[in-house]
Amino acid sequence: MSVLGQAWAVARMELRRGVSWRSLWVLMMAFAPVVIIAAHALQDHTHQLEDETLILNGIVQIYYVRFGIFFGCLGLFLRLVGGEVAERTLHYLFLAPLRREALLLGKFVAGVLTTVLVFGTGVTASVLLMYGHFGEGRAYLTHGPALAHLRLDLLVVLLACLGYGAVFLAFSLLFKNPAVPGVMLVLWEGVNGALPAWLKHLSVTFYLKPLFPVELPVKGLLSLFTVVAEPMPPWLAVTGLFVFTGLVVTFACWRMKGIEVSYSSE
Amino acid sequence: MSGDRRIVFEDVSKFYGEVLGVNRVTLSLPPGITSLVGPNGSGKTTLMNLMTGLIRPTRGRLSVLGLASDDHVAIGRRAGYCTQFDSFPRGVTGRSFVRGWLGLHGLRAEEADRLTAEALDRVGMTEAADRKVAAYSKGMRQRIRLALALSHRPEVLVLDEPLNGLDPMARAECLALFQGLAGEGLHVVISSHILHEVDRVSDHVVLLSHGYVVAEGQIHDVRTEVTDHPMQMLVRCSRPHVLAAGLFAADHVVEVRIHPDGKGLLVRTRDAAAFHRQLNRIVLETEIGLEAVSPADDDVGAVYQYLIGSDTEAV
Numbered sequence: 366m367s368v369l370g371q372a373w374a375v376a377r378m379e380l381r382r383g384v385s386w387r388s389l390w391v392l393m394m395a396f397a398p399v400v401i402i403a404a405h406a407l408q409d410h411t412h413q414l415e416d417e418t419l420i421l422n423g424i425v426q427i428y429y430v431r432f433g434i435f436f437g438c439l440g441l442f443l444r445l446v447g448g449e450v451a452e453r454t455l456h457y458l459f460l461a462p463l464r465r466e467a468l469l470l471g472k473f474v475a476g477v478l479t480t481v482l483v484f485g486t487g488v489t490a491s492v493l494l495m496y497g498h499f500g501e502g503r504a505y506l507t508h509g510p511a512l513a514h515l516r517l518d519l520l521v522v523l524l525a526c527l528g529y530g531a532v533f534l535a536f537s538l539l540f541k542n543p544a545v546p547g548v549m550l551v552l553w554e555g556v557n558g559a560l561p562a563w564l565k566h567l568s569v570t571f572y573l574k575p576l577f578p579v580e581l582p583v584k585g586l587l588s589l590f591t592v593v594a595e596p597m598p599p600w601l602a603v604t605g606l607f608v609f610t611g612l613v614v615t616f617a618c619w620r621m622k623g624i625e626v627s628y629s630s631e
Numbered sequence: 632m633s634g635d636r637r638i639v640f641e642d643v644s645k646f647y648g649e650v651l652g653v654n655r656v657t658l659s660l661p662p663g664i665t666s667l668v669g670p671n672g673s674g675k676t677t678l679m680n681l682m683t684g685l686i687r688p689t690r691g692r693l694s695v696l697g698l699a700s701d702d703h704v705a706i707g708r709r710a711g712y713c714t715q716f717d718s719f720p721r722g723v724t725g726r727s728f729v730r731g732w733l734g735l736h737g738l739r740a741e742e743a744d745r746l747t748a749e750a751l752d753r754v755g756m757t758e759a760a761d762r763k764v765a766a767y768s769k770g771m772r773q774r775i776r777l778a779l780a781l782s783h784r785p786e787v788l789v790l791d792e793p794l795n796g797l798d799p800m801a802r803a804e805c806l807a808l809f810q811g812l813a814g815e816g817l818h819v820v821i822s823s824h825i826l827h828e829v830d831r832v833s834d835h836v837v838l839l840s841h842g843y844v845v846a847e848g849q850i851h852d853v854r855t856e857v858t859d860h861p862m863q864m865l866v867r868c869s870r871p872h873v874l875a876a877g878l879f880a881a882d883h884v885v886e887v888r889i890h891p892d893g894k895g896l897l898v899r900t901r902d903a904a905a906f907h908r909q910l911n912r913i914v915l916e917t918e919i920g921l922e923a924v925s926p927a928d929d930d931v932g933a934v935y936q937y938l939i940g941s942d943t944e945a946v
Contacts, residue, residue, distance in 0.1 A: 366737035378735065382721075452720070452721070453718035454718055454720050460707060460711075460712050461732060462705070462706075462707030462735070625685065626680070
């Protein structure tokens, strides 16, 4: 079996394990905006397309990307290998005829598929609900740019899951308690807009910002989350994030090869 | 026997930081049942983790059937390891646990299903296979781990305390299974604290203490080399008093005790070969009726006591 075949076998095994009650909070985070938008659609009958568009993009750019996907990836990717170590089950995988890098790659793929599916569905449902409950919104969906925006939003979801997933997976292999660097990353990503140009490149947010379809007119601290301080072409942003993810996953594979399993009670 | 049929340690050491796991271990294990015997912390699990590639040696070289110990893919195909760690992925049944693991071997689904059923049957877990592992008894969990280790038909089976948690009947069944596998030419490497049962099935014994190999080989050869402790021989015969008087005359005989039932002797001798010659001579001269002669301390338990001592817990 090739390395990719081995990785796919691991990914299938991970996906078959499914979502346990321990990760239900990720589903709740992904679908909380959907519930709120549904309540808004039922109660508020004075819909302005411009307002709804801004609210929706605020939800996607600030809630989903900065909060939901970030913490969802933190919870899921830290446990992909870290959970196996904590529950003393990693040795079963190490005893299978698998290359260690295929094992890590398979887990990463499973994590990305899961988070993209969960948050992609959440974002899609939010967009459809936000525009689907009033006439002007439905027209914006069918004849306007809403679907094109949704495609860009889904691309951002994919890239965010790749980038944050890779970083958190690497953290789980680097640190015994990855929660601390996780908090550091929250701060790093938060103040990224205020960092020197060369440091901005070491951030997932840096590559995501140019891809958002709508610029939010926010001021003050929140603008750190939304303003593109150093615009870059979307193709370069996408390529940059893929390269960033590739580098981090390669590093994680190298770390994985060095891991030893010894739960010895001796 | 060529090296590619053996498990070979060449001056292998393993340190966990500053803590010694094993030190300067040189071994060449042939197929058959090899028992690792030693107290807690002697390095048994470290040796097993090394030979299955879970850990790497700090120094030295190690090969399993001619494969380098860092060749995880090849070793994973040819070796099975039943660890002593009683942990399982959440929510699995016995069958899904074994089947899921076989899925990582790149087997076709039907083949994986067939091997799963075969492994479950071998450890007597077919009926309980579809129940959650979390609801199993300790012995059942042990058997499922054994099924996993066996499931891909490995050539090397490494078993860390495989008899733990099993009732006497299950222990006997497992030992018979190990003997059967060894008879098929497999390496079966066992650590167990149930010395008398290990003794019964072992072809080869490795005694460990504080990370060092104290002795290794066939148990009779190891016992013969332990010259500090005279060998004990049990002789069943008629007229034991006459035999005792004859044996006492020999220099190599340290002690002779008449058996409480008056139908035999317990003899301690420094030279087993000389004892047998002396015994033959006396029997011929006095026409004593000899029923049986057998070593009384030619077993793992006795060798363990002599070499490692009673101050450590037998494991």
